[in-house]
Amino acid sequence: MDIRLIVEEVAASYGTRNVFAAVSVELCAGETMVVSGQNGSGKSTFLRLLAGLQRADAGQITYLAGNEAFDPRDAGHLIGWVAPDLMLYRDLTARENLRFFAAVRRISLDDHAIDEVLARVGLAGRSDDRLAAYSSGMTQRMRYAYALIHHPPVLLLDEPTVTLDERGAEVVDTVINAQRRHGIVVIATNDPRELRYGDLVLEFGST
Amino acid sequence: MAGHSSTEQDPGLTLTTQQPVAQQRIVDLLQAAWAVFVKDLRIELRTRYAINAMVLFAACTAMMVSIGTTFIGLRRTEEALLIQASLLWIALLFAAISGLSRGFVHEEETRTLAALRLAAPAIAVYLGKFLLNLALLALLGLITSLLFIVLVRVQVGSPLAFLGMLAAGGLSLATSTTILAAIITRASFKNALFAVLAFPLLVPPLIIAIQGTAATLADGGGVVALPALQFLIAYSVAMFVASLLLFRFVWEA
Numbered sequence: 001m002d003i004r005l006i007v008e009e010v011a012a013s014y015g016t017r018n019v020f021a022a023v024s025v026e027l028c029a030g031e032t033m034v035v036s037g038q039n040g041s042g043k044s045t046f047l048r049l050l051a052g053l054q055r056a057d058a059g060q061i062t063y064l065a066g067n068e069a070f071d072p073r074d075a076g077h078l079i080g081w082v083a084p085d086l087m088l089y090r091d092l093t094a095r096e097n098l099r100f101f102a103a104v105r106r107i108s109l110d111d112h113a114i115d116e117v118l119a120r121v122g123l124a125g126r127s128d129d130r131l132a133a134y135s136s137g138m139t140q141r142m143r144y145a146y147a148l149i150h151h152p153p154v155l156l157l158d159e160p161t162v163t164l165d166e167r168g169a170e171v172v173d174t175v176i177n178a179q180r181r182h183g184i185v186v187i188a189t190n191d192p193r194e195l196r197y198g199d200l201v202l203e204f205g206s207t
Numbered sequence: 208m209a210g211h212s213s214t215e216q217d218p219g220l221t222l223t224t225q226q227p228v229a230q231q232r233i234v235d236l237l238q239a240a241w242a243v244f245v246k247d248l249r250i251e252l253r254t255r256y257a258i259n260a261m262v263l264f265a266a267c268t269a270m271m272v273s274i275g276t277t278f279i280g281l282r283r284t285e286e287a288l289l290i291q292a293s294l295l296w297i298a299l300l301f302a303a304i305s306g307l308s309r310g311f312v313h314e315e316e317t318r319t320l321a322a323l324r325l326a327a328p329a330i331a332v333y334l335g336k337f338l339l340n341l342a343l344l345a346l347l348g349l350i351t352s353l354l355f356i357v358l359v360r361v362q363v364g365s366p367l368a369f370l371g372m373l374a375a376g377g378l379s380l381a382t383s384t385t386i387l388a389a390i391i392t393r394a395s396f397k398n399a400l401f402a403v404l405a406f407p408l409l410v411p412p413l414i415i416a417i418q419g420t421a422a423t424l425a426d427g428g429g430v431v432a433l434p435a436l437q438f439l440i441a442y443s444v445a446m447f448v449a450s451l452l453l454f455r456f457v458w459e460a
Contacts, residue, residue, distance in 0.1 A: 076324075076326060083321075085318060089317070090382060100242055101326045103238065103239065104243060105239075106235045148332055150266075
């Protein structure tokens with residue numbers, strides 16, 4: 001799918017505190033942008049704006065998919081979002097979670113496909129465990145399974161390797177490299193090692 | 208993805224795909240709503256957050272009423288029937304409120320709202336939560352009524368009309384509490400807002416439900432209860448349609 005992300009003069013604030021202002025950027029399929037900056041500089045807020053989970057105070061964000069333009073709030077089918085504040089259903093198993101999110105996304109996902117996604121993120125064999133029994137690293141892997149089931153052309157990763165062990169970080173590396181071949185990746189990070197992914201680096205100011 | 212309308216033209220033949228696309232989108236929406244309902248029901252059956260609170264509240268109320276006011280159940284005067292109906296709906300209302308907000312509040316507390324918002328259409332979320340509330344209220348209505356009949360010795364003069372009133376009253380409660388729960392979940396001052404919104408939304412249908420239920424407790428009161436039944440159904444339809452129109456704004460606030 002031909003996909004473009006256009007951010008025009010976007011600003012965000014919390015109360016009287018301006019987080020960032022007049023951010024403009026444009027990304028096409030095959031491009032990766034890294035958003036870096038100190039704690040509180042607005043990296044996560046920026047990704048939430050891109051995901052349509054929060055409204056910008058000013059400016060406009062548009063996804064162009066083929067000939068259609070989408071506001072972020074209507075672009076859930078285009079977006080895979082992974083973030084520390086993304087929580088899935090702890091009282092359901094990994095399989096039940098993925099089956100549910102596939103159903104509401106109206107995509108077909110049989111048990112074999114679920115096993116494949118879970119194997120891809122390193123959770124093979126744990127599909128029938130409730131998420132309440134998962135460690136923080138396994139929960140982070142599960143977030144990737146949630147974000148990837150609908151093969152989104154845009155992947156938004158907030159602190160992509162947080163709580164992950166070395167093998168988990170390799171999984172993330174594989175996911176990012178696969179996504180870069182056909183879609184857009186936006187990474188918010190403080191980890192200098194993850195700057196290497198960026199075709200473009202957006203540096204946010206300090207608090 | 209937004210649906211397209213396309214028109215293929217052949218000599219003498221015009222085939223438009225607008226209707227099948229619209230129908231497919233409705234089917235998709237209903238399937239997504241059903242998935243939300245099944246997910247919530249599964250979690251509810253595992254955790255029993257709402258059911259335990261609701262049933263316990265209903266049982267406690269019926270027990271207390273039975274101890275304090277058993278004499279009311281034995282009387283068949285118009286005033287006594289009104290009191291019986293009032294006590295029944297008070298028990299139903301508070302038991303419902305103790306559990307019905309769980310659908311949205313639980314999503315907020317467990318911070319799963321973002322995952323749901325990103326994946327599910329807003330209307331499907333509303334319909335799924337509404338279905339769960341309706342199912343819980345149906346269960347609660349049956350349990351509470353049985354407890355009142357057994358413990359408070361309430362006698363039902365027109366059982367079919369009584370069940371109809373219970374269903375219509377439950378429907379109006381479900382439509383009101385579902386959108387209320389959604390609003391208070393997204394609001395900063397939850398308790399104050401709940402009180403302000405709950406009064407105008409819940410009191411009018413409950414007054415009618417009490418009057419209608421009192422009529423069905425009397426012998427041959429089914430016909431007398433018909434206007435109340437019609438009002439409750441009309442109220443539920445109006446509230447349901449308003450909720451469908453409003454929900455997206457609440458959900459994305």
